[in-house]
Amino acid sequence: NAGVTQTPKFRILKIGQSMTLQCTQDMNHNYMYWYRQDPGMGLKLIYYSVGAGITDKGEVPNGYNVSRSTTEDFPLRLELAAPSQTSVYFCASGPNTIYFGEGSWLTVV
Amino acid sequence: GQNIDQPTEMTATEGAIVQINCTYQTSGFNGLFWYQQHAGEAPTFLSYNVLDGLEEKGRFSSFLSRSKGYSYLLLKELQMKDSASYLCAVAGGSQGNLIFGKGTKLSVKP
Numbered sequence: 001n002a003g004v005t006q007t008p009k010f011r012i013l014k015i016g017q018s019m020t021l022q023c024t025q026d027m028n029h030n031y032m033y034w035y036r037q038d039p040g041m042g043l044k045l046i047y048y049s050v051g052a053g054i055t056d057k058g059e060v061p062n063g064y065n066v067s068r069s070t071t072e073d074f075p076l077r078l079e080l081a082a083p084s085q086t087s088v089y090f091c092a093s094g095p096n097t098i099y100f101g102e103g104s105w106l107t108v109v
Numbered sequence: 110g111q112n113i114d115q116p117t118e119m120t121a122t123e124g125a126i127v128q129i130n131c132t133y134q135t136s137g138f139n140g141l142f143w144y145q146q147h148a149g150e151a152p153t154f155l156s157y158n159v160l161d162g163l164e165e166k167g168r169f170s171s172f173l174s175r176s177k178g179y180s181y182l183l184l185k186e187l188q189m190k191d192s193a194s195y196l197c198a199v200a201g202g203s204q205g206n207l208i209f210g211k212g213t214k215l216s217v218k219p
Binding site: 058101 | 140142150151152153154157159196198206207208209210211212
C-alpha cells in the first residue's frame with residue numbers, strides 16, 4: 001500500500017514564483033489535511049477537506065490555496081512564494097487514524 | 110480559540126517509565142491523538158482516545174479525561190529508539206479540524 005504520497009520531496013523556489021505540492025492517498029479516506037511545520041513550532045493546519053468538493057481553512061491559510069476534485073487528491077498551491085513559506089509541508093489523510101505523507105521540504109529564496 | 114499545551118522537553122533513562130502530559134482547551138471535542146515524530150521524518154500514529162479512560166497498546170498507553178481537558182502518554186521500558194518528539198493533537202468542534210500541540214522532545218539516556 002502506498003498510503004499518502006506527496007511530491008516533490010525537496011524544492012527551492014524564488015520569491016514570487018508559484019508551485020503546487022501534490023498529495024494523493026489510496027485508502028479512500030474522506031478527510032485530508034495540509035500542515036506546515038517550522039522548527040520548534042509544531043504542526044500548523046493550513047487547509048483541510050472532509051470530502052471531494054469541500055475544503056476549509058485551518059489556522060494559517062494565507063498565501064495558500066487548495067482544491068479537492070477527487071477523493072484521492074488534495075493539491076496545495078502557493079501562488080506568490082515568500083520567504084515566510086520556507087517550511088516542511090505534510091499532507092495527511094484519515095477518518096479516525098490520521099496517516100501522514102513523508103513531507104516536502106520547501107525553501108523560498 | 111483552541112489551545113494545546115505539553116512540556117517542551119523531557120529526559121528519561123533507558124528502561125524507565127515516562128509520562129508526557131497534554132492539556133487542551135478547544136471548542137468542541139471529537140477525540141485526542143498522540144503521534145511520535147523522529148527528527149526529519151513524518152509523524153506516526155500512536156493512539157486515539159475519544160472516551161475517558163486508559164488505552165493500552167504494548168509499551169505505550171494513553172489516558173484521557175474529557176472533564177479536565179487532560180491526557181497523558183505513558184511509555185514503559187524506555188528504549189533508546191524512543192528518543193523523539195511526541196505530539197498531542199485534538200480533533201475540535203469543526204468537522205475535520207485537527208490541531209496539534211508544539212510537541213514534547215523526549216531524550217532517552219543510557
